[in-house]
Structures are given as C-alpha cells and as structure tokens.
Amino acid sequence: xxxxxxxxxxxxxxxxxxxxxxxxxxxxxxxxxxxxxxxxxxxxxxxxxxxxxxxxxxxxxxxxxxxxxxxxxxxxxxxxxxxxxxxxxxxxxxxxxxxxxxxxxxxxxxxxxxxxxxxxxxxxxxxxxxxxxxxxxxxxxxxxxxxxxxxxxxxxxxxxxxxxxxxxxxxxxxxxxxxxxxxxxxxxxxxxxxxxxxxxxxxxxxxxxxxxxxxxxxxxxxxxxxxxxxxxxxxxxxxxxxxxxxxxxxxxxxxxxxxxxxxxxxxxxxxxxxxxxxxxxxxxxxxxxxxxxxxxx
Amino acid sequence: xxxxxxxxxxxxxxxxxxxxxxxxxxxxxxxxxxxxxxxxxxxxxxxxxxxxxxxxxxxxxxxxxxxxxxxxxxxxxxxxxxxxxxxxxxxxxxxxxxxxxxxxxxxxxxxxxxxxxxxxxxxxxxxxxxxxxxxxxxxxxxxxxxxxxxxxxxxxxxxxxxxxxxxxxxxxxxxxxxxxxxxxxxxxxxxxxxxxxxxxxxxxxxxxxxxxxxxxxxxxxxxxxxxxxxxxxxxxxxxxxxxxxxxxxxxxxxxxxxxxxxxxxxxxxxxxxxxxxxxxxxxxxxxxxxxxxxxxxxxxxxxxxxxxxxxxxxxxxxxxxxxxxxxxxxxxxxxxxxxxxxxxxxxxxxxxxxxxxxxxxxxxxxxxxxxxxxxxxxxxxxxxxxxxxxxxxxxxxxxxxxxxxxxxxxx
Numbered sequence: 001x002x003x004x005x006x007x008x009x010x011x012x013x014x015x016x017x018x019x020x021x022x023x024x025x026x027x028x029x030x031x032x033x034x035x036x037x038x039x040x041x042x043x044x045x046x047x048x049x050x051x052x053x054x055x056x057x058x059x060x061x062x063x064x065x066x067x068x069x070x071x072x073x074x075x076x077x078x079x080x081x082x083x084x085x086x087x088x089x090x091x092x093x094x095x096x097x098x099x100x101x102x103x104x105x106x107x108x109x110x111x112x113x114x115x116x117x118x119x120x121x122x123x124x125x126x127x128x129x130x131x132x133x134x135x136x137x138x139x140x141x142x143x144x145x146x147x148x149x150x151x152x153x154x155x156x157x158x159x160x161x162x163x164x165x166x167x168x169x170x171x172x173x174x175x176x177x178x179x180x181x182x183x184x185x186x187x188x189x190x191x192x193x194x195x196x197x198x199x200x201x202x203x204x205x206x207x208x209x210x211x212x213x214x215x216x217x218x219x220x221x222x223x224x225x226x227x228x229x230x231x232x233x234x235x236x237x238x239x240x241x242x243x244x245x246x247x248x249x250x251x252x253x254x255x256x257x258x259x260x261x262x263x264x265x266x267x268x269x270x271x272x273x274x275x276x277x278x279x280x281x282x283x284x285x286x287x288x289x290x291x292x293x294x295x296x297x
Numbered sequence: 298x299x300x301x302x303x304x305x306x307x308x309x310x311x312x313x314x315x316x317x318x319x320x321x322x323x324x325x326x327x328x329x330x331x332x333x334x335x336x337x338x339x340x341x342x343x344x345x346x347x348x349x350x351x352x353x354x355x356x357x358x359x360x361x362x363x364x365x366x367x368x369x370x371x372x373x374x375x376x377x378x379x380x381x382x383x384x385x386x387x388x389x390x391x392x393x394x395x396x397x398x399x400x401x402x403x404x405x406x407x408x409x410x411x412x413x414x415x416x417x418x419x420x421x422x423x424x425x426x427x428x429x430x431x432x433x434x435x436x437x438x439x440x441x442x443x444x445x446x447x448x449x450x451x452x453x454x455x456x457x458x459x460x461x462x463x464x465x466x467x468x469x470x471x472x473x474x475x476x477x478x479x480x481x482x483x484x485x486x487x488x489x490x491x492x493x494x495x496x497x498x499x500x501x502x503x504x505x506x507x508x509x510x511x512x513x514x515x516x517x518x519x520x521x522x523x524x525x526x527x528x529x530x531x532x533x534x535x536x537x538x539x540x541x542x543x544x545x546x547x548x549x550x551x552x553x554x555x556x557x558x559x560x561x562x563x564x565x566x567x568x569x570x571x572x573x574x575x576x577x578x579x580x581x582x583x584x585x586x587x588x589x590x591x592x593x594x595x596x597x598x599x600x601x602x603x604x605x606x607x608x609x610x611x612x613x614x615x616x617x618x619x620x621x622x623x624x625x626x627x628x629x630x631x632x633x634x635x636x637x638x639x640x641x642x643x644x645x646x647x648x649x650x651x652x653x654x655x656x657x658x659x660x661x662x663x664x665x666x667x668x669x670x671x672x673x674x675x676x677x678x679x680x681x682x683x684x685x686x687x688x689x690x691x692x693x694x695x696x697x698x699x700x701x702x703x704x705x706x707x708x
Contacts, residue, residue, distance in 0.1 A: 047707065048364050051389050069698070134535050155471075155534025157686050241473070244534045245681020257677075260361040262670040263386075264706045 041269040048265035060270035071271060073246055074254035081165060081250065082229035088169045089176055089225050090218070096173065097180030098206070111181070115174035122171065126238025129167045130154065157247040160240050164248050168235050172228065176221045183217025184210070212295045219290040223283055230279045251275050319347035320607040325366065325373035326352060327359045328594070330561055334628045341620050348607055374602035375611070377422070380410030380595045381665035384418045391418050392598040392605060399616040407592040407634035410665070420612055421592035423625060424632035426574070426649040426659075427478055427556030428588040430563075433571040435463055435551045446576050446583035448520055455528040458551045465528035467550035470683050471537040473676035477664060478589070479525070479554045480679055482577045483518045485660035486585045495663035503668070503704055510693035517580045519682070519689050525554065526683055534684050538562075546570045556589075557631060557645035574648040576657050587658030590649060592634050593665055667700070668707045674699045 042060055046053040064071060096114060100107045117125065133153040141149030153163045187210055195209045211218075233252035236242060242249035242257070249257070255275065259268030326335060332354050339350035353373075355362055363376060367390060378387055394400050394417045400408070407421040429451075431444075439461045445451045455465035469475030491498040501507035509515055526533045530550070542559050544550035546566035552575065553559070563570055576586035598608050615621035616635055625633035626641035632649070633641075640650060653659055664672070675696055682692040 045706070049367060049386065049389070069695075134532070150531065152532040152535055155532050155684065157681075157684050243473070243677065243680055244470070244684030245677060245686040247681070247684065247686060257673070260358075260364070261673040262703050262706065264670075264703075267706065 038269045039273055041266050042273045043270075044266040046266045047263040048259060049263065053266075056266070060267050061274075063267070064270055064274060070246060070249070071251070071254060074249045074251045077161075077247075077249060078230060078232070078251045081161075081168075081232060082226060084165050085168050085172075085229045085232075086222065086225045088165070089172055090221055092169065093173050093176035093221065094180050094218075096177045097184055100177070101181055101184045111177070114177055117171045118174040120171075122234030123238045125167065125171050126235045129163075130239050133163060154240055155244060157244055160244065160248050164236055164239060167239060168229075168232065171235065172225070176225060179217050179221045179224075180214065183214035187213045212293075215290065215294040219287065219294065222290060223287055226286055227279050227283050230275070230282065251278075319343070319349055320604050321349040321351050322375060322604050322607050322611060323373045323602070324350050324352040324375040325363060326354050326375075326377050327356050328377075328558070329354050329356050330558065331629060334624070337628060338615075338620075338624050342611065342614065345618070345620070346610075346614065348611065350611065372599050372601055372603075374599055374604045374608040376597050376599065378419070378595055378597060379665050380419065380421070380591075380593050381662075382667065382669045383595070383665075384411060384413045386669045387597060388413075388418070390597075390599055390601070392600045392602075392609075393418065394420060394598065397609060397613075399613045402616045402636055404634050404636055410592055410661070411595055419595035419597045421634040422594045422596045423629065424590070424592045424634050425556055425558060425594070426588050426590040426645070427554070428482065428577040429552050429554050429575040430545065430559065430572055430645065431552045431575050432545050432548055432550070433573055435548050439463065439551070444575050446578060446586040447581050448517065448524065448578045449581065450583075451521075451578050452524060454551075455524065459528060463548070464530045464544065464550045465552060466525045466530075467541040467544040467553045468525055468529040468533045468536045469538055469541050469554065470526070470529070470534050470680060471540075473673050473680060475538065475541075475554065475676075476522070476679040476683065477672055477676045478556070480518045480522065481664040482554075482589050482660070483521050483579055484512070484514055485577075485587065485589065485663070486579050486582070486658075487512065487514060488660075488663070495661065495666060499663070499666040502700065505701060505704075508693075509696040509700070510690075514580065515693060516689070519692075521578060522679065522683055534680075542566060545572070557643070557649065560630070560643055560645045572644050572648075574645060574652060576652070585658060587660055588649060588652055589662055590653070590659040591662040591665075593662050668704050670703045670707075671700055674703060 041053075043055060043057060044053050045056045045059075100111050100114075137149040137153060140146070151159060153159055191209055191213070192205065195205045200208065231252055232250045233256070236248055236250055236253055237256075240248045242253045251271070252275065255268050255271045258271060259265050335352050335354065339352055343349050359377075363373075363378075366373060372390070384391075395415070400417055400420070403421060404424075407424060408417060411417055411419040411421060435458070436444075439458055441454055441457060443450075445454045458465040469479075487498055488495050491501070498507070502509075530536065530544075536544075538555070538559070539562070541550075541553040541555055542562035543566045545553050546563040548567075548570075554577075560572065563572060574588055576588060579585045579587070596612070598605060598612070602608060615624065622633070622635055622638060625631055625635075626639050630641045630643040630646065632638075632646050640646065667675075678687075678692060678695045678699060681687050681695070682689070687695060
C-alpha cells in the first residue's frame with residue numbers, strides 16, 4: 001500500500017468517525033454503559049439504597065439457577081406467552097394486511113383504526129382494559145346475561161393468561177400490519193399477474209408467490225414480536241400486576257419486583273442478564289432460520 | 298433593543314426577589330388521597346412564614362422513585378416511609394431528630410415505632426387503625442344487633458346478610474397490600490406465645506427458628522381469608538380498594554377489611570353513610586378480637602437535604618403552631634400524635650377511641666417489623682392462595698421460602 005492511499009484511507013476513517021460520533025456517544029451513554037453497569041451489579045449484593053455494595057461473585061447466578069421457583073414460573077409464563085402472541089400477532093396481522101391491501105372502500109380509515117392502539121401508551125391501555133374487563137363486562141353481563149361476561153377475566157388464574165394475551169395482541173397488531181402492508185406493496189404486479197394467467201387459485205397464489213416474496217417482512221415482524229414478547233412488561237404491569245398471585249408474572253415483571261420490591265438490586269440485575277441472553281439466543285436463531293428462506297424476485 | 302434588555306433585566310431581578318423571599322423545601326410524600334390537605338397546609342405555611350413547600354405525591358411506585366432519587370443525588374428535603382423496619386432501611390439518609398425540641402410534644406407511644414437504640418429517626422405523622430369496617434344501616438336493616446367477634450360469629454352474620462340479598466364482604470384481594478393487613482391482624486395475639494413481645498416473635502422468624510408452617514394459628518388466617526372470599530361477591534379476586542369503599546358506602550356490601558383512611562373515599566361516594574369498626578376475629582376467642590392501632594406513616598428529614606434547617610423549622614411549625622396542631626384532626630380528619638390534640642370529627646377515629654375506651658384489645662402494626670420487601674412479596678403469595686393458585690401447605694412453604702430469601706438478602 002502506498003503512503004498516499006494509506007492517508008486517504010485514514011482520512012475516510014476519520015470522516016466516518018466524526019460523522020457517527022453523536023449517535024455513538026448517545027448510544028454509549030444511554031445503552032452500552034448502563035448495560036455494562038448492570039452486568040457489574042449482577043455480581044454484587046446491593047439493596048439499591050445503601051451506599052455499601054458488596055461483590056459476591058457468581059452467588060446471584062447460582063441462586064437463580066438452583067433455588068428460585070418464582071423465576072422458573074415467570075420463565076414458563078413468558079415462553080408460553082411468547083409462543084401464543086407471536087403466532088397470533090403474525091397470522092392476524094398478515095391477514096389484515098392482505099385484506100387492507102385489496103381494493104376495498106375505506107381501507108385508509110380501517111388501517112388507521114387498527115394502528116391507533118399502537119400509539120397509545122401501554123400503561124394507559126392496561127388501565128383501559130382493566131376497566132373494560134371489570135366494570136364494562138359487569139354492565140354487559142347484567143344487560144345480556146351472557147356467561148362470557150360473568151367470568152372473572154382478571155381474577156381467575158387461567159383466564160387472566162387469556163386476557164393478557166388478548167390485550168397484547170390487540171395492542172400490537174397494527175404495527176405488524178403496517179410492516180406487512182409495506183411488504184405486500186413491494187411484490188411485483190407482473191409476477192402476480194403471470195400467476196393469474198397461469199390459472200393459479202388465490203390461496204395457492206398467496207402461498208406460492210406472495211408469501212415467499214414478502215419473507216423479508218416476515219423475518220422482521222417475527223423478530224420484533226419475539227423480542228417484544230420476551231420483554232413484555234407494561235401491559236401486564238397495569239392490567240394485572242402479575243396477578244392473581246404470580247399467574248401472569250413475566251420475567252421482566254419478576255425482575256422489577258425483585259429489584260424494587262424485594263430490594264435486591266444485584267439479584268435483579270443477574271436476572272436481567274439472563275433475560276438478555278435468552279432474547280439474544282432466541283432471536284439470533286430465529287433470524288438465521290428465517291433469512292435462509294428469503295428469496296429474490 | 299435596549300428597552301428589551303431592560304425589561305429582561307427587570308424580569309430576572311423580580312424572579313430573584315420572589316425566590317429570595319423564602320426557602321423552597323422539596324417534599325416527596327405518598328397517600329394521594331391527602332393531596333388537597335397537603336396543598337392547603339403548604340399554602341398556609343407559605344402565607345405564615347414565606348417558605349414554600351414543593352410537594353410531589355405518588356403512591357404505587359413510591360419506594361422505587363424514592364430509591365431512584367437517592368441514587369441520582371436528587372434528594373428531597375422531606376420524605377415519607379413506614380416506621381419499624383424502614384428505620385434501618387433509610388438509615389444512611391435520615392436526620393436524627395432525638396435532640397429536636399418539638400419531638401417532646403409527641404405522644405411517647407407514637408414514638409415507639411420510630412425509635413432505634415434510643416434515637417428518634419422520624420416524625421410519626423398519623424395515628425391509624427385498621428380492622429373490619431361495617432355499614433351500620435345495613436346491619437340494622439338485617440336485624441343484626443350483636444356485633445361479631447369470632448370467626449363463627451362472622452360466618453353467621455355473613456349468612457344473615459346474604460339471605461337479605463346483600464353481599465356480606467367486599468374484598469380488596471386485587472391489591473397486594475390489603476391481604477397482609479387482614480392476615481396479620483388475625484395473627485396479632487401471637488405475642489402471647491412470645492412473652493407479649495413482638496420483637497421476640499419477629500427475631501425468631503428472622504433467625505429461622507420459627508417458620509410460618511409451624512405457626513398453628515395460620516390455619517385461622519386461612520379460614521378468615523376463605524370466609525371473606527366465600528362471601529365476597531361473584532369476582533372476589535378483581536375487587537380493589539375503590540370497589541370496597543363504593544360497595545360499602547352504597548350499602549351493597551356489609552363489611553370490608555380496611556383502615557380509617559378509607560372513610561374519606563366512603564363518604565365521597567355517600568356522604569350520609571354510617572360506618573364503624575368491628576373487632577377483627579382472631580379465632581374462637583371473643584376476648585382477643587381487637588383492632589390494629591399504630592402510628593406507621595412517618596415523615597423523615599433527609600440528612601443531606603439542601604434545606605435541612607428549613608425542613609426542621611417546618612416540622613416545628615406543624616407541631617406547635619395553632620394551624621399545624623389542628624391540621625391533622627380538622628383537615629385530614631384522622632388522629633394526631635401530638636400530645637393534647639383534639640379528637641377528629643370522623644366516624645372511624647371516634648369508633649377507634651370508643652373501642653380503646655371500652656378496653657377492646659388494640660394491637661400495634663407488628664408486621665412492619667418484618668424485613669422490608671416482605672409486605673409485597675408475602676401479599677402476592679397470599680393473593681395466590683386466595684385465587685386458588687396454591688394450597689395451604691404450598692402457601693406456607695412459599696411464605697417461608699420468600700421470607701428467608703428476603704431476610705438473607707437484607708443481611
């Protein structure tokens with residue numbers, strides 16, 4: 001390499017560095033440094049309040065893996081919740097997207113209507129649904145005498161699971177619908193028309209032509225929904241607070257309770273490191289699996 | 298241009314003058330139901346002394362927010378906490394009030410909960426009581442004249458109310474803090490097995506020498522929780538504090554387990570509601586049925602607050618000035634810990650006073666001695682029991698496991 005070319009390369013590097021510096025600094029300050037700090041805290045015993053922080057090595061992780069039934073039950077809940085919500089969200093969002101991508105009247109209004117829950121704060125949504133499930137269903141129940149409204153949607157340990165899944169799906173479906181609509185609009189019309197001329201039926205046309213072409217959207221939507229489901233917190237926090245008992249306590253809520261109610265900050269940090277690793281493994285596996293199925297038009 | 302600069306200079310000068318007139322004391326409180334009373338008191342204090350109280354009120358995440366404030370250095374001059382175990386919890390941050398003149402104006406019994414090794418770590422704010430609250434009109438209409446005292450008598454009253462088409466209890470099982478209050482009241486006479494000393498009882502729990510599963514009275518605790526659930530309406534697990542207050546106020550429910558802080562909400566729903574306390578059942582012994590009576594809510598002065606002296610002056614004003622002395626009984630309508638304070642014109646406060654006079658047993662809030670963090674953790678376990686998530690045996694094991702974990706973590 002000649003000195004001139006080396007200098008040009010260094011200049012390009014410097015330019016790259018200072019152009020990205022603002023973003024890098026912000027991310028370092030608000031994401032990376034707190035992350036490293038929380039990993040550090042996971043090796044300590046600290047109640048989040050006292051000035052004394054004690055280093056205890058791997059003791060937190062040992063307790064977490066051998067002696068914590070509440071974390072295990074939160075883990076089971078979260079995985080079940082993730083499987084159900086990811087499947088429901090993606091199937092229904094894709095269905096909605098296909099319908100709202102057709103030439104139907106009022107589709108823009110409908111798209112907006114389905115998207116609106118997504119821009120409301122999750123905490124507010126939790127409280128609104130809490131009201132609907134208790135007061136709203138009470139009134140409907142006394143009006144219609146239908147058994148479905150007289151069930152205890154937030155009080156029964158099994159039914160609350162359904163309520164939490166329903167509200168989460170309802171809330172996030174609009175966002176994924178938009179991703180799928182964007183994907184559908186990239187499908188070349190001539191390919192679809194060619195398939196029509198070849199005499200394919202609509203259903204097989206969707207699965208043979210459209211779906212393979214929108215695999216990039218599927219990859220993105222599944223990735224987001226998986227990582228959001230594993231981190232789920234806000235809706236449960238305001239809808240059930242993990243209750244009754246621990247019936248709907250997700251890993252994130254369990255971390256919150258450990259750190260802020262049991263006053264075990266170090267231990268809570270250890271749990272959040274484990275959650276981070278879990279999300280990392282699941283999403284990387286999912287991305288690799290889905291990327292392989294993407295095709296070019 | 299010059300004129301604008303002049304105007305700007307005047308604005309800055311004016312702002313500085315206004316700010317310089319008095320100190321601004323940063324206050325962080327809970328109990329949002331008292332927000333109006335807090336603000337009225339702050340207004341009066343500013344009018345009398347020129348000092349401003351900048352009060353922030355929060356309830357559900359109070360502890361979390363307070364910890365965040367301490368850790369980030371945004372220390373409030375005045376904050377709140379429970380008594381007992383919180384004395385130790387916030388020891389790095391509180392100012393020792395032992396040598397302040399105004400604490401001598403407070404009832405010595407109210408100071409017990411905030412005293413550690415002879416040091417007064419906080420200022421008892423309110424004297425409160427909790428037990429079963431009943432709607433007098435509902436009881437009269439159902440022809441109930443003898444008030445229940447034992448689990449059996451409560452059961453009989455509940456059946457009588459239900460026969461009249463009235464929901465006997467409104468539960469607070471949706472809240473994690475109502476369940477432990479109910480449960481630990483049933484357990485209150487336990488001190489008799491420990492030489493009358495709750496410290497001794499809690500020490501045994503803390504050291505692991507005593508387990509919940511070895512306490513035979515725990516079966517009565519479960520009996521009472523079951524009883525409330527059985528007669529607690531169609532959705533007992535969804536009913537919260539607001540439901541309790543409104544159902545009792547409107548006469549749709551006969552009894553709730555709550556404290557005197559519920560009176561305000563009850564009367565807001567129905568200003569003519571007639572309510573009173575019942576001695577809480579502790580098993581079959583009518584003589585031991587009593588009321589939980591203590592000063593738990595504590596005002597604390599931050600050691601490192603920027604306006605510590607101003608905050609102390611405010612507490613002195615609250616204890617000695619005519620307005621300050623009358624504030625709790627007249628405005629908050631609860632019992633004041635100040636010696637010689639007048640009795641509030643509130644039904645539940647008067648019911649408490651009447652029961653104390655009639656020598657109905659009163660028990661302190663001994664469960665506040667449990668390590669910090671257990672209140673919510675144990676409350677959630679009891680909630681799981683009521684929802685049918687765990688059996689009695691599993692619940693006892695879970696209580697022991699959780700208590701031990703939090704105890705070990707706090708060492």
